[in-house]
Amino acid sequence: MNPKQIAAEKAVESIEDGMIVGLGTGSTAYWAIQKIGERVRDGLSIQAVASSTISEDLANELGIPVIPFADVETIDLTIDGADEVDANLQLTKGGGGALLREKLLAANSRRFIVIVDESKVVDTLGAFPLPVEIVPFAHELTVRKLQSLGCELTIRQKDGANFISDNGNLIADCRFGSITDPVTLHTQLNLIPGVVENGLFVGLTSQLIVGHSDGRLTIR
Numbered sequence: 001m002n003p004k005q006i007a008a009e010k011a012v013e014s015i016e017d018g019m020i021v022g023l024g025t026g027s028t029a030y031w032a033i034q035k036i037g038e039r040v041r042d043g044l045s046i047q048a049v050a051s052s053t054i055s056e057d058l059a060n061e062l063g064i065p066v067i068p069f070a071d072v073e074t075i076d077l078t079i080d081g082a083d084e085v086d087a088n089l090q091l092t093k094g095g096g097g098a099l100l101r102e103k104l105l106a107a108n109s110r111r112f113i114v115i116v117d118e119s120k121v122v123d124t125l126g127a128f129p130l131p132v133e134i135v136p137f138a139h140e141l142t143v144r145k146l147q148s149l150g151c152e153l154t155i156r157q158k159d160g161a162n163f164i165s166d167n168g169n170l171i172a173d174c175r176f177g178s179i180t181d182p183v184t185l186h187t188q189l190n191l192i193p194g195v196v197e198n199g200l201f202v203g204l205t206s207q208l209i210v211g212h213s214d215g216r217l218t219i220r
Ligand code: 5RP
Pocket: 024, 025, 026, 027, 028, 029, 080, 081, 082, 083, 092, 093, 094, 095, 096, 097, 098, 099, 102
């Protein structure tokens, strides 16, 4: 079993009958959704909220009941991956471009379990370019403001065109190199007009499950 699958399947053990479950996005969350599908086939009764159209489509294929986020007061448990996680359980996310909905789910969940393989564990965030979701209107101005915070920036591309998020926005991948104060940077980014949300997840993680290539799990 690969380390992402090991971490994902451990997290799914925390799901109980009657829960509203948040579904993350990405290749690690994929394994969690697969396992949830298996448990639903075996009789688990839950309702799910998806963080992307990709995860919603997968959940539908697997027979997991998906309800609109607007119908939900609070999510009991969200399980999602991350691009980087540091010793304070601070994350960078958005490699799959779903950071806005992922953050909406995480921030409205009683528990947020993060599942990663060991390659995602870092001393300092920032080697992975930080995804920032920005509105297309006058995005050149937003880009200049972001660059003034000290990053090298590229607008994410897909199939030769700008990548468009599920929310109709662009993703600016901002290479800071090293993010020593994620709390301050998070505020600075979200204060820029044109920025919708950024991929720093601070103070949201309830539990971290790391899958290792030798089959071990570490849980914090
Ligand atoms: C998607 C995300 C993912 O959780 C993150 O990119 C990790 O992906 P993967 O599990 O494929 O490594 O934030 O927007």
